[in-house]
Every structure is written in C-alpha cells, then in structure tokens.
Amino acid sequence: PKGKGPQGKRITLKVAKNSVRVAFNGRRRLDLSKMGIAIFPKCILELAEVEELDLSRNMLKKIPNIIEKFQNLMWLDLHSNQLDELPAAICTLRNLTYLNLCNNKLKALPEEFTLLRNLRTLNLGLNCFETIPTTLGSLRELIELGLFDNALTIIPKSVKKLPKLEKLNVKRNPLPEFAEEEEPIDTVKRIESLYLVEKKDLCGSCLQTCQGERNELHTLEDVTPGSSNKPNFSSFVTPNSSARDNEEEWRMK
Incomplete structure (x- = not known):
C-alpha cells in the first residue's frame, strides 16, 4: 500500500519525475529531501542521468550499490539520515565535486574513497568518526572539509596540508591542541x-x-610647535x- 508506513514513504516514478528541478547552475536536480524515505527507491534509476541528487533529511539506513548507475552526478546530498556505512560503489562517482554526509552514524569510509579526486566540498560532520584515514590527503582538489562534532583525537598532517584547502572545520572534537585555550599573544x-x-x-x-x-x-x-626645556x-x-x-x-x- 502507498503512503507512509513502517518502511517509510514509498516513492513512485511519477513522484520522482515531478521532483526534478533545474538548479541555478543549469544542472538537473532530483530533490527527494524531507520525504520520509527509509529505503532507496529503485524507480529513480530511470532518472540516473541527473547531475544532482538530494536525499537529505530522510530515514535511509543504507545506500545500495545501484548508486553507481548515477555516473553523471556532480552533487550528492545525504545529510541527516541514519547511514552507518557507505558502499564502495559510491566511490565510482568520479564526477562528484560536492558530497554531504553530515549528521549520520558513519564510523569509517570505504578504502576506495580516495578515487573521488574531483571532490571540492566534503562534509563528514556530526558522525561517529574516531579517526580519519591519512589517504584522505590524496583528495587534492578539496577546498572545504567538515569534520566537526566527531570523536577525533588527531587530524592527519596530509589532510591539514591539502594544497587547495581553505576551510577546515574540526570544532567540538577531543583534539589535544584545542584542550586548553592558547594564551593571548601580546x-x-x-x-x-x-x-x-x-x-x-x-x-x-x-x-x-x-x-x-x-x-x-x-x-x-x-616641525613641532612650541619650545622644549628638556636638558x-x-x-x-x-x-x-x-x-x-x-x-x-x-x-x-
């Protein structure tokens, strides 16, 4: 039956087609955010040519391997779901420049994650990471990286020294260098x-x-007016x- 049930709202192809928008940059965006989706809707494979996919603020616990069919994706938003792992298949989306995984339950990234070499914005904040792999330093196009609100005790040097990195948010992590406030510089x-x-x-x-x-x-x-009586x-x-x-x-x- 249609409607919202124990497995969340079911999305039909008609609903999905009506959710395609043209973004300000001219890309086609399939916006299925805030729809109460608990299971990845297979029907959207019919729309796999879109450049942007928004599945944020749902109840997804798993992203299936069929995500690899979306080879045109440049922008993927999965924030505020219930994901505790990512499939290696997501790493085949080589055109991705934006990936938002904020506010999930992730503890690790797939080993193949370094294949996403075109990423410019990556948000891993509000997850359960205790470590970040040093191989993340191979994502040399990164400009913005969010690691806030995790359980990180160290940030790899390879990540800190990313050549194009402009914004690195590591707030609210138990990092030793932020344990005590630095003395004010005179x-x-x-x-x-x-x-x-x-x-x-x-x-x-x-x-x-x-x-x-x-x-x-x-x-x-x-050039100073007045006389001086100083010895x-x-x-x-x-x-x-x-x-x-x-x-x-x-x-x-």
Missing part, C-alpha cells in the same frame, strides 16, 4: 632595559644608524631612538 613590544652609551663606544655601523635616527627626531622637533644629553646616543624624549628618566647612575 602584540606590544616592551623594553625591559635601556642602556646609554657614549659615541666612542659604538661601532661605525651602529653609530651611523643611531645618528640617522637622531636626525629624524630633530626633524620632527623642528640636552648631546654626548650620549640611544640604540632605541624612541627613548630620546624620556632621557631624563633614563639617566645613567
């Missing part, structure tokens, strides 16, 4: 001590540098020219 350069030396004690290049900075200070003083320590030069205005405070003892 961007202000502070002088612990200042030494005044006589000109005769400086090497030639140091003397030239200090004299150049002193000349710059004199130039600034010439002149002409026999001393400071390696740090910013201290000149505070010479009274830095007198030699």
